[in-house]
Amino acid sequence: MSYSLLIWLAKWEVILIVGGLAVTIALRFLTGGINLNHLLYGRRDGVPYFSPERVQLLLATLWIAFQYLLNAVHTVTGQMPTLPNGSLELLGLSNALYLGGKGWAAFQSVTTPKKEKT
Amino acid sequence: MPTPPVGQSLALAAGYVIVGFVGLVGLIIIWRIWQEKININMLISEPNGDASMSRLQLLIFTVVIAMSLFLVIIGGPHGPAFPATIPDQILTLLGISGTSYLVSKGIQFSDPAGLKKAVPALVVTPATFAQATPADTQVFTAAAANAAPGAPAPPLQWSLEAPALGSLTPLPPDRVRYNPPSGPVSAMEKTVTLRVTSPGFEDAVVKITLA
Known part of the structure; x- marks a missing residue:
């Protein structure tokens, strides 16, 4: 029973757990085991509508995640990799657009019935 | 052959116990997900049954950063080691994502239609x-x-x-x-x-x- 064995065990344990969870979630996404209904749709007055702001958020998220993972694979310094330049600005802007679109749809849903009643 | 100090032996034993416990819990969770006893069907869904982009974003970043952290730890130049610092960029990234999720929930709660439970x-x-x-x-x-x-x-x-x-x-x-x-x-x-x-x-x- 030594430290080297403990480190080896911990390494394979994390590979099994993190990898197992990632594979499980990815498989469920692909086989429909995780609900993705209306992922790219918003709701206005309860009615679904296609939402471009969700599409751009999905693309920005996937691009940043992919770039970061690529940096992590190639890192040899023992330090966490950094994000490509402009990534945070892109993410912030993308999220702001998404929230703006969602907020606008919610605002319309809340105000429209009042107008009809008067 | 010299015997290791008591403190060192205790640390080693504690390490094995922690690794065993965490591994057991993790494997039980994965096993129960595969057995459908833990239902992850609505993992990124809202109460009304629609999938949520902000939940998906938080999930993607969490998994990616967890995997990156693991790669960095095991790929250290002098053997496995936790990185000395976590870059501010990563914390900001998770902050933006988490804040976006919370604001999104706030907007959803402001519209009663967004809270209706999905019915078949x-x-x-x-x-x-x-x-x-x-x-x-x-x-x-x-x-x-x-x-x-x-x-x-x-x-x-x-x-x-x-x-x-x-x-x-x-x-x-x-x-x-x-x-x-x-x-x-x-x-x-x-x-x-x-x-x-x-x-x-x-x-x-x-x-x-x-x-």
Whole structure:
């Protein structure tokens, strides 16, 4: 029973757990085991509508995640990799657009019935 | 052979206990997910049954950063070691994502429609039909929305509401053809209502406008 064995065990344990969870979630996404209904749709007055702001958020998220993972694979310094330049600005802007679109749809849903009643 | 100090032996034993416990808990969770005893169907869904982009974003970043951290730890130049610092960029990234999720929840709670629980319902396409000529027929298709995953297709009952002008030709399992009335119809009876029902599902209604 030594430290080297403990480190080896911990390494394979994390590979099994993190990898197992990632594979499980990815498989469920692909086989429909995780609900993705209306992922790219918003709701206005309860009615679904296609939402471009969700599409751009999905693309920005996937691009940043992919770039970061690529940096992590190639890192040899023992330090966490950094994000490509402009990534945070892109993410912030993308999220702001998404929230703006969602907020606008919610605002319309809340105000429209009042107008009809008067 | 020199014996290790007591403190070192205790640390080693504690390490094995922690690794064993965490591994056991992790494997039980994964095993129960595969056994469907832990249901992750609604992992990124809102209460109304729609999938949420902000939840998906938070999930993607969490998994990616966890995997990156692991790669960095095991790939250290002097053996496995936790990185000395976590870059501010990463914390900001998670902060933006988490804040976006919280604001998104706030917006959702401001609209009562966004909180309604999803109920199984039937959906018919096309949702409306207007005849161009009196002889036009139309095929309607019904689908189940918000049904349990893997559930069999529900049995459908199609009907015309009074005044039941025209007739229906069932096209199993999920379609029906509307045949218009052969004779002339009065101006007051230009609208026909088609309804589809199934036990455990909300009805769907289609308005048909006759020529």
